[in-house]
Amino acid sequence: MAVNTQHISSIRQARERRISIPHYLRLDGSRYLFGLVLILALMSLIVLAQTGVVATKGYATARLEKEKTILIRERSQLQEREARAHSLDLIRRRAEQIGLRPITPDQVRYLNIPAVRK
Numbered sequence: 001m002a003v004n005t006q007h008i009s010s011i012r013q014a015r016e017r018r019i020s021i022p023h024y025l026r027l028d029g030s031r032y033l034f035g036l037v038l039i040l041a042l043m044s045l046i047v048l049a050q051t052g053v054v055a056t057k058g059y060a061t062a063r064l065e066k067e068k069t070i071l072i073r074e075r076s077q078l079q080e081r082e083a084r085a086h087s088l089d090l091i092r093r094r095a096e097q098i099g100l101r102p103i104t105p106d107q108v109r110y111l112n113i114p115a116v117r118k
Contacts, residue, residue: 084090095101
């Protein structure tokens with residue numbers, strides 16, 4: 001009967017690999033430096049992302065402020081036009097242009113309506 005030596009050697013190799021794992025996990029100076037560089041890179045990306053968000057909001061705020069200024073000017077112009085349109089002199093001139101004239105006392109008639117009682 002033959003003995004499978006390949007099977008036994010793979011068990012030995014697995015044992016040797018298991019024993020050497022702590023060697024791979026041991027942190028030396030270069031691994032600490034790599035970890036530090038990785039953490040700093042991630043922090044830099046976070047700061048850049050936040051800066052981008054703030055800049056975008058700043059542009060949006062500036063655009064809205066500009067639009068607000070334009071709307072305030074437009075509102076002032078509309079209020080001025082409304083005040084001119086409601087001017088009594090202007091209304092009187094327009095009425096005269098279309099042929100209307102002030103009422104005279106002989107054109108006024110009053111009606112007495114008796115109150116209805118229930």
